Amino acid sequence: MGKSFSYLIEILTKYFLGFWAVFTGLLFPFVVFLILLYESKLAIQNFGLINFLMSTKWDPVRESFGALPMIVGTLISTFIAILLAAPISIGIAIFITELAPSWLKGIFTTAIELLAAIPSIIYGMWGFLVFAKYMREDIEPALQKIFSPFPILSQLFSGNPTGIDVLTTSVVLSIMIIPFMSSVVKDAFNLVPSVMKESAYGLGATKWEVVKDVVIPYTASGIAGGLILSTGRALGETMAVTFLAGNVPQIPKSLLEPFTTITVALANQFTEADTPLYLSSLFYLSLFLFVISFGVLILAKLMILRIEKRWKK
């Protein structure tokens, strides 16, 4: 009896877990996609794909909607945040795994993981009430001064510094994703077999050479994994961004201009969207976010595969 019972458990576990895997992994995203598609039917009929994608107008009164400013805003702020966070996170991971004395490791690891536990609204409020002021009064004017002699860079920092803009948003976003990125990268670094590192040291390599030629190449896919995880988080971040973006649906011409992102537009306007076409356009917008997030993740996965292949050779 005992044997058949445990066999039954075995079978049940298999199908039960299998069901959950299929449900959450395949069915659930697919159903969400279908629902979004269904809800945005009205907007699709009205604007089509190209018109909605290319229009820069977002006018709820005249019911003329276009997604381009939100899409561009989402991609720009995420890109800059990753650009700022990646070197810092990798640096933190290198310091913790390779350089720090062992008594410091634990303290640093905990401190950085605590950063990840702060709710995003706190980051938003801190950014809005404290950080934006320093950006407006000190950092942004200084950046303008530094970059004013260079033709393209000066355009990037042109305009009246308000502290509520692309740059501030991206900096705060990067602070928010650093803990995720660095802890994933750190775990990857810890997996490097010490035999490899020791043999490199044995051949006379310096610390920097070990990191550059052994640790980073060996963990390339781990680093990419950290990047993906944090890209996903930056793409979807809403609360902090809505405090800092200025919420203007325009394509920013400089880093010091206000902008908006898809999630922010959704969060701000969903509750009061009072006509069917308005609501449907918001669903259409979230459909785009869904596609973008999926696209970015697939692209990143392909990148990892390529990197892994190169290092296997």
Add this chain to the structure above:
Amino acid sequence: MKKKWFKKVIALFLGIGFFTTSGAKAAEITGAGATFPQPVFQAWAHEYHKATGVKVNYQGIGSGGGIKQAQSKTVDFGASDKPLTSQELKQYNLAQFPAIIGAVALTYNLPGFKNISLNLDEKAVCGIYLGKITRWNDPYLQKLNPGVKLPDVPITVVRRSDGSGTTWLFTTYLSKACPEWKEKVGAGTSVDWPVGIGAKGNPGVTNYVKQNTGSIGYVEYTYAKENLLPVARLLNRDKNYYLLPSIETIQAAASNAKWSMEKDFYEDLTYQPGKMSYPIVGVSFVLLVKDSPRANEVTKFFKWAFENGDPIAQKLYYIPLPKNLKTMIYKYWQKHKVN
């Protein structure tokens, strides 16, 4: 050992089941909608529960959501800052009546003007929000304020980023008072703003204005009052007085409106005539689901609130309905047989 654990889980589930079924028995009214009246509805609900034992749950999910939930009859009443037309009400078998009055104040941050109320007329507000008046010492603004010297500071326009009834009131006022605004922008819970930065909620607008010299923003009157913000005097529609928002000037606008039961109180209070009528005044409407088995309970609650709730509302800086309007609402309920 394993079996014990299993039993515990089952017991837990059964326990949860008992709790939920026993909780649903008590008399309970649910409502959802505009965030503007939420604090006063909740304060009324609290007192009403103490007085009668009937529980009123109100969720501030936004006017749009309130309208939708009332239409689909998932709540007993909805609340909206924007009235529905009689035709829409008939279609979904709803009744509509005003519940509480509020207003929108313009606040600003100018060095040396913390305790001075600037005079602004329609042209000035419209020009600032259209981006045509860009500096505080603009000759037109200076002309409206002969007693003071306005500084040479650029104007930063601040507005709400989230869709809100406050924005709807403000843009409705501008659309009525300024033809150019009506043509270029129009009125809505969120609009395509020509200039300015969007901040989230009344606190967001207030904080941005507080931090940035030269900025101007619009907030709910209750909010300006609680935070002691500098507030502009606005020219009335009759164009003879500059008025601060106050209980008198806001109630004057509500009294001068042409309320009618036939139109289900469809009316907005912005830009009303009368020498004491503050121009940006609004009303939160209750959308009563007539099919709800608790429709009578809802009107009972509001009747109690109209009769006993004025001091509570005023403590929260809301403006109660004028008396003649309340009597009209009671008649309206009788007409709809929900009293």
